[in-house]
Amino acid sequence: MADVYSFGSGKADGNAGMRDILGGKGADLAEMTNLGIPVPPGFTISARLCIAYVEQGELPASLRGEVAEAMARLESATGRRFGGGEKPLLVSVRSGAKISMPGMMDTILNLGLNDRTVRSLAAESQNPRFAYDSYRRFLQMYGNVVYGIKGLDDTGDPFEHALDQLKREREVERDIDLSASDLQSLAETFQGIVEQKTHHPFPEDPWDQLRDAIEAVFKSWNSRRAVDYRSVHRIPHDLGTAVNVMAMVFGNLGEDSGSGVAFTRDPSTGHARLYGEFLTNAQGEDVVAGIRDPEPISQMSTWMPGVHREFEGYCQTLERHYKDMQDVEFTIERGKLYMLQTRRGKRTALAAVRMAVDMVEEGLIDQRTALARVEPAQLDQLLHPTVDPAAELRVLTTGLPASPGAAVGKAVFDANRAAELATDGEAVILVRRETSPDDFHGMVAAQGILTSRGGMTSHAAVVARGMGKCCVAGARELEVDEASRQLQVNGTAVNEGDWLTLDGSTGRVILGKTKLVEPKPGGDFVKLMTWADEHRRLRVRTNADTPADAARAREFGAEGIGLCRTEHMFFEGDRIRSMREMILSETSDERRRALRTLLPMQRSDFVGIFRAMDGYPVTIRLLDPPLHEFLPREEDELRELAEAMNVPLDQLRRTVNALAESNPMLGHRGCRLGIAYPEITEMQARAIFEAACEASAGGAEVHVEVMVPLVAHVEELRQQAAIIRETADLVSAAREQPVDYLVGTMIEVPRACVTAEQIAEVAEFFSFGTNDLTQTTFGISRDDAGRFLPLYAESGVLPDDPFQTLDEDGVGALVEMAVSGGRKANPKLKIGICGEHGGDPRSVVFCHRAGLNYVSCSPFRVPIARLAAAQAALADA
Numbered sequence: 001m002a003d004v005y006s007f008g009s010g011k012a013d014g015n016a017g018m019r020d021i022l023g024g025k026g027a028d029l030a031e032m033t034n035l036g037i038p039v040p041p042g043f044t045i046s047a048r049l050c051i052a053y054v055e056q057g058e059l060p061a062s063l064r065g066e067v068a069e070a071m072a073r074l075e076s077a078t079g080r081r082f083g084g085g086e087k088p089l090l091v092s093v094r095s096g097a098k099i100s101m102p103g104m105m106d107t108i109l110n111l112g113l114n115d116r117t118v119r120s121l122a123a124e125s126q127n128p129r130f131a132y133d134s135y136r137r138f139l140q141m142y143g144n145v146v147y148g149i150k151g152l153d154d155t156g157d158p159f160e161h162a163l164d165q166l167k168r169e170r171e172v173e174r175d176i177d178l179s180a181s182d183l184q185s186l187a188e189t190f191q192g193i194v195e196q197k198t199h200h201p202f203p204e205d206p207w208d209q210l211r212d213a214i215e216a217v218f219k220s221w222n223s224r225r226a227v228d229y230r231s232v233h234r235i236p237h238d239l240g241t242a243v244n245v246m247a248m249v250f251g252n253l254g255e256d257s258g259s260g261v262a263f264t265r266d267p268s269t270g271h272a273r274l275y276g277e278f279l280t281n282a283q284g285e286d287v288v289a290g291i292r293d294p295e296p297i298s299q300m301s302t303w304m305p306g307v308h309r310e311f312e313g314y315c316q317t318l319e320r321h322y323k324d325m326q327d328v329e330f331t332i333e334r335g336k337l338y339m340l341q342t343r344r345g346k347r348t349a350l351a352a353v354r355m356a357v358d359m360v361e362e363g364l365i366d367q368r369t370a371l372a373r374v375e376p377a378q379l380d381q382l383l384h385p386t387v388d389p390a391a392e393l394r395v396l397t398t399g400l401p402a403s404p405g406a407a408v409g410k411a412v413f414d415a416n417r418a419a420e421l422a423t424d425g426e427a428v429i430l431v432r433r434e435t436s437p438d439d440f441h442g443m444v445a446a447q448g449i450l451t452s453r454g455g456m457t458s459h460a461a462v463v464a465r466g467m468g469k470c471c472v473a474g475a476r477e478l479e480v481d482e483a484s485r486q487l488q489v490n491g492t493a494v495n496e497g498d499w500l501t502l503d504g505s506t507g508r509v510i511l512g513k514t515k516l517v518e519p520k521p522g523g524d525f526v527k528l529m530t531w532a533d534e535h536r537r538l539r540v541r542t543n544a545d546t547p548a549d550a551a552r553a554r555e556f557g558a559e560g561i562g563l564c565r566t567e568h569m570f571f572e573g574d575r576i577r578s579m580r581e582m583i584l585s586e587t588s589d590e591r592r593r594a595l596r597t598l599l600p601m602q603r604s605d606f607v608g609i610f611r612a613m614d615g616y617p618v619t620i621r622l623l624d625p626p627l628h629e630f631l632p633r634e635e636d637e638l639r640e641l642a643e644a645m646n647v648p649l650d651q652l653r654r655t656v657n658a659l660a661e662s663n664p665m666l667g668h669r670g671c672r673l674g675i676a677y678p679e680i681t682e683m684q685a686r687a688i689f690e691a692a693c694e695a696s697a698g699g700a701e702v703h704v705e706v707m708v709p710l711v712a713h714v715e716e717l718r719q720q721a722a723i724i725r726e727t728a729d730l731v732s733a734a735r736e737q738p739v740d741y742l743v744g745t746m747i748e749v750p751r752a753c754v755t756a757e758q759i760a761e762v763a764e765f766f767s768f769g770t771n772d773l774t775q776t777t778f779g780i781s782r783d784d785a786g787r788f789l790p791l792y793a794e795s796g797v798l799p800d801d802p803f804q805t806l807d808e809d810g811v812g813a814l815v816e817m818a819v820s821g822g823r824k825a826n827p828k829l830k831i832g833i834c835g836e837h838g839g840d841p842r843s844v845v846f847c848h849r850a851g852l853n854y855v856s857c858s859p860f861r862v863p864i865a866r867l868a869a870a871q872a873a874l875a876d877a
Contacts, residue, residue: 008041023242025096042246050240110138132183270354349381385516399475402461407448415442470504532870539854547608553859560616562856563834606691670710748772756821770835848872
């Protein structure tokens with residue numbers, strides 16, 4: 001089987017369907033060739049070789065011959081010779097994985113230059129400045145990519161230092177203001193840097209350069225930034241990257257040449273307009289590096305109207321062909337346009353939703369495709385806060401609104417520090433002159449990203465949009481001193497640790513912590529969610545403990561409450577004192593007195609929730625945590641409680657100590673509390689049913705589901721259900737009003753899954769508490785797992801954190817066992833999930849397959865679950 005595939009000059013060995021072999025970039029270059037779009041000729045080395053090279057450390061012997069044959073075809077197509085002659089052939093060497101990973105792997109341009117071919121290039125082009133500009137770029141890229149010179153120590157990039165020094169000596173600010181002789185001198189300096197850092201001269205033989213560049217691209221598959229990117233975006237680590245070798249076309253030949261990056265629609269807003277930037281007399285990396293201020297793509301029509309029209313036509317062709325927004329790179333060489341790349345464009349959630357809806361209305365795609373096109377987790381971006389328009393702001397400066405939303409955090413000036421502080425729970429804003437792929441882990445950790453350089457298609461902008469991070473780029477007034485961990489702007493200094501607010505929708509950089517407001521999704525979002533609801537089978541509820549949470553969840557489309565935690569209500573205001581008095585009571589009568597104080601408080605809470613969820617089911621979990629969680633720990637709190645209860649401090653301290661448990665999560669909690677103190681269950685049930693009657697009398701339609709937690713044995717549920725049903729009968733009789741209710745249990749220990757058939761003889765519904773079920777299945781404490789679970793994911797012990805994405809093989813097998821056993825005993829058994837997994841898209845797909853009736857999640861994750869449920873149903877269809 002061949003490992004090298006040619007493209008360009010109107011003919012390609014591959015097509016867009018060969019992404020496994022050619023990677024995304026290579027497959028799309030072949031496809032553009034087949035569409036008749038001008039692409040510089042070249043060849044792609046199969047991604048199959050990447051994993052083999054990474055594992056074995058060497059290229060196969062057969063590859064040399066295949067590359068030589070492909071290079072011969074490339075020489076024939078271009079009329080140039082690789083390695084010499086009056087018309088030397090120069091190539092770019094680029095990565096290209098099956099799934100796009102923008103900026104995460106390595107690229108080398110102008111390969112084939114040496115001290116001999118640079119003179120030929122200068123003579124042929126009659127432009128020595130262009131030739132030596134290309135040479136110094138190649139030396140720097142090759143030195144950093146192949147030899148890793150930039151990362152050899154903590155002094156930064158010696159090539160950049162040398163360039164900055166030369167500009168200072170020549171008293172110029174821009175690279176393009178350096179003369180040909182300046183650049184020739186700089187190239188010699190760069191060669192000296194390579195020899196100093198590597199202890200051998202820069203390779204003059206282009207074939208050696210090519211071999212080392214191919215190996216470097218393969219190695220970059222396992223660079224830290226690439227591995228981190230794949231982990232964040234859940235891209236498999238065994239795909240590998242292809243290598244694309246393409247004849248160079250030059251945008252830095254003069255004012256009739258240029259390079260640019262564009263999107264066929266606005267990647268921030270989704271508007272159907274060409275969006276991007278370009279630079280005259282520049283190579284592609286200049287556009288994204290922020291060295292010069294790029295021009296908006298619309299200005300190209302003034303500079304070269306014919307080329308602009310041609311470019312617009314190719315963009316329309318590509319979007320219609322792929323039926324999706326495209327991210328394209330192009331170069332203009334002396335008035336001739338070449339398309340260097342097309343790929344599915346990264347986009348914000350706002351843009352993804354708008355594009356999906358617009359493309360349906362344009363007839364480009366159907367509703368099913370639109371629903372599949374938006375990643376459920378992306379919707380989280382639409383539901384995050386923005387800067388409060390009423391807040392008093394001290395705006396330091398305004399940059400480019402590179403990725404929308406708002407973020408508040410402490411300023412930090414390097415990626416490692418950002419990751420370190422975020423691990424400790426700090427909110428941080430990563431501040432850089434410009435970001436590079438090496439900053440990726442810090443960008444993941446940060447709430448937002450701020451750069452003083454770069455444009456709307458810079459590395460910071462593209463990566464932030466892909467992750468849904470707020471980003472302000474190109475804030476030119478900022479003077480960022482990364483070494484001193486400080487920025488200066490208009491006379492104000494911001495040091496590391498000072499608070500900043502970023503407004504990614506306007507580009508404002510604001511000093512201090514600013515109040516943020518909750519977002520309100522627009523009409524396109526509502527339309528997409530309506531389509532999702534038409535296609536999904538799985539219902540979506542919310543976890544909510546207050547009327548405000550319930551109301552917000554209904555706005556997001558929740559169809560009931562799947563988990564209302566009653567214990568959260570006891571921590572409010574003066575309630576905690578009554579709760580503590582109840583816990584510390586020594587007799588049943590004392591407990592009942594304290595519970596009578598708590599009863600009206602609980603009833604009032606439930607009335608508000610029932611009204612907020614008018615017409616939808618509300619699942620209320622009875623008291624679950626260990627009692628010691630409600631007790632005071634500090635001496636002054638103990639003293640205050642002793643005085644309130646009129647008991648000696650020493651006696652109270654002994655009682656508190658006696659309630660302490662060695663392993664409280666497996667101790668006296670859940671249904672065990674109700675069995676030991678049935679009056680607690682009785683009070684909560686009374687509060688629930690009296691609230692249901694009161695809300696119903698006020699016009700609300702109430703459907704109550706009373707959930708008994710931590711049941712491991714059917715007899716536990718039987719005894720608690722008896723108290724609940726007896727209390728319901730008493731309340732209904734006293735109020736002369738029937739109550740619509742169910743009694744069920746939370747399935748959160750393995751024994752309950754194994755004996756689900758027995759438990760279902762009593763239960764009318766199951767709800768899987770997958771947080772605790774994961775803990776008890778793995779034997780892992782959720783509170784302590786952060787110390788080692790990241791290592792498990794990095795080392796491949798576990799594919800994911802099981803507390804974030806459901807472990808289908810273990811926990812999932814228990815869920816399926818319980819579903820099967822429960823429905824065997826009770827075919828009408830209602831089954832849902834109320835752990836945090838209810839809002840995780842992949843876990844929602846599992847719940848759909850397992851036959852659950854609903855998932856329940858936090859209010860802001862309700863839209864995510866709705867879309868994930870629709871995608872699961874469509875996948876079945």
